[in-house]
Amino acid sequence: MNWHEHWPAALTAWGRFTKVHDPLYCESTSDARTAGLTDSFAMFRLDDRTVVLDMQAVAELGLHDMPVEVMAHEIGHHVLCPADLADNARLLARVRRGIPGFETFAPLVANLYADMLINDRLQRSRGLRMSVVYERIATPDPTPLWTFYMRTFEILWSLESGTLTRAAITEDIEGDAQLCARLVRVYATDWLRGAGGFAALCFRYLSQSAEEALATTRKRVCVGIVGEDTHIPGLTIADDDVIVHPALDPHVNEFAPREAPADEPHPPGEGQFREPFEYGQILRQLGVNISDETAAARYYRERAAPHLVRFPVRTKPLSTEPLPEGHTAWDIGEPLEAVDWIATATRSPVVIPGITTVQPITGRTEGADTAKRPVDLDLYVDSSGSMPDPRRNVSYLTLAGAILALSALRAGARVQATLWAGAKQFLTTDGFVRDENAIMHVLTGYFGGGTAFPIHMLRKTYIEQERAEPTHIVVISDDGVDTMVRMTDEFGRPGSEIAARSLANAGAGGTLVLNLWNDWEEKIRAITPGWDVHRVTQWQDLVDFAAAFSRKQYERSTA
Incomplete structure (x- = not known):
């Protein structure tokens, strides 16, 4: 059967104006694997x-005569659920919250839920034979999860028990299937709200089944998602809706108490955002091939974006206007384009190279216009053992550093970022750069060692060489910053002397942003004269500091 001839009918099942790329027909399973299809006989790639x-x-499963049903189902992943990668990410995140401890099964559960919504719409509203598809792909030894899933379809489509199921229906399975069928109908047009309840129904079957037992279930569902290294915005924000089991949801179970928990967001605080490790897990479960380091960099970029501000600038005159100062002789060997032919012809009608040829003399004068030069940023972020690993949990030091660095880059400044912990534990960019990836690579690293400020970095940057551009030094740490002045470098030079000279040579000041307790602020001020000390009492306050930094700390450098 020529399936491509039935492609228009599959599109029409979702409306006359549905447009999707023509399908990719893989003649063999090996070709399908090359295209990314590994766990089913068909899928819809959300990325393209x-x-x-x-x-x-398809032929081995006996579905060769059901082209419209199979292809219309895949189109449903584009039209109905999940529609795109962003919605699929939100669906996956909601499902993960409904199966705590079994988050690895979230892609499977999310796909089962999406398939059920699509199949119910096609069977009831479009008259397609979705029940026949499941009859043909039935397995003789199903898992409890698959039995519960098939029993739900039997209830949805008023099929006799045993039409799709191949195992005994226990009271628990029957009760869950009844609730699931009701949930699918109630949340058919608001499917994201129902995803958590569906996951809660699946939870008991995941806890009773091992990974190997569910492998056959995976082979019988349309995974349908292949994601490349694609950025998905909004994924750092945590899902704050309450997950309610359908038995306790008054919209699903009419006997449930009406005072069931309402969908109220968490109060403002860190609970509004996911942890970096969970952010990375969701991306990988979507099919995005991404490392922990890259995931962390994307996480902090997205969280920093709302706080980015214009970086401070200095105004200086432009010396670019040419000033004619007469002519001088042009001789053979000098650039031919330097000859002023009009002045040469005026001087003599006979042109003799090196004798009558002249070239202009041009000086420079200070222009009337002005240019704004952004102040460069030299950033030092503490990564000692008392600080969190930014790739696992939220590090407000990293977030504040990202806000400062990305703001500087936005204004055209250059940034040198240094991550430091114990002796010889430091990671830095290759000088002052405008490479955002290089800067984020440094900021999202982690040592977790002792505490020893890299004094040699200040010495190399401001003493061993002349720093031509005005630079502001920012150090984000706690009371461990005292190692900057009370220790010596590898040559025995006092850190206090190096810090003082570096501050003077930087040309645009320095700020110590420190999480301090009790009288530590006065101690730090006493041993770091000339430095601005900004004290916070909790790491979250670093975000407010970073967002206001350009306006408050650099007012004196914009004159």
Whole structure:
């Protein structure tokens, strides 16, 4: 059967104006694997909106005469659920909260939920034979999860028990299937709200089944998602809706108490955002091939974005206007384009190279216009054992550093970022750079060692060489910053002397942003004269500091 001839009918099942790329028909399972299809006979790639079909597997499962049903189902992932990568990410995150301890099964559960919504719409509203598809792909030894899933379809479509199920229906399975069927109908047009309840129904079957037992279930569902290294905005924000089991949801169970928990967001605070490790897990479960370091960099970029501000600038005159100062002789060997032919012809009608040829003399004068020069940033972030690993948990030191660095880059400044912990434990950019990736690579690193400020970095940057551009030094730490002045460098030079000279040579001041307790602020001020000391009592306050830094700390450098 020529499946491509039935492609228009599959599109029409979702409306006359539905447009999707033509399917990719893979003749063999090996070709399908090359296209990214590994756990099913068909899928919909959300990244490029393409239906991929394993025609060999389709034939082996006896679905060769059901092109409209199979392809319309895949189109449903584009039209109905999850529609795009961003919605799929939100669906996956909601499902993860409904199966605590079994988050690795979230892609499977999310796909089962999406398939159920799509199939119910096609079977009831479009008259397609979705029940026949499941009859043909039925397994003789199903898992409890698959039995519960098939029993739900039987209830949704008023099928006799045993039509799709191949195992005994226990009271628990029957009760869960009844609730699930009701949930699918109630949340058909608001499917994200129902995802948590569906996951809660699946929870008991995941806890009773091992990874190997669910492998056959995976082979019978349309995974349908292949994501490349794509940025998905909004994923750092945590899902704050309450997950309610359908038995306690008055919209699903009419006997549930009406005082069921309401969907109220968490109060303002860190609970509004996901942890970096969870952010990375969700991306990988979406199919995005990403490392912990890259995931962390994206996480802090997104969280820093709302706080980015214009970086401070200095105004200085431009010396670019040419000033004619007469002519001088042009001789052979000098650039030919330097000859002023009009002045040469005026001087003599006969042109003799090196004798009558002249070239202009041009000086420079200070222009009337002015230019704004952003102040460069030299950033030092503490990564000792008392600080969190930014790749696992939220590090407000990293977030504040990202806000400062990205603000500087936005204004055209250059940034030198240094991560430091114990002796010889430091990571730095290759001088002052405008490479955002290089800066984020440093800021999202982690040592977790002792505490020893890298005094040699100040010495190399401001004493061993002349720093031509005005630079502001920012150090983010706690009371461990005292190692900057009470220790010596590898040559025995006092840190206090190096810090003082570096501050003077930087040309735009320095700020110590420190989490301090009790009388530590006065101690730090006493041993770091000339430095601005900004004290915070909790790490979250670093975000407010970083957002206001350009306006408050650099007012004196904009004159």
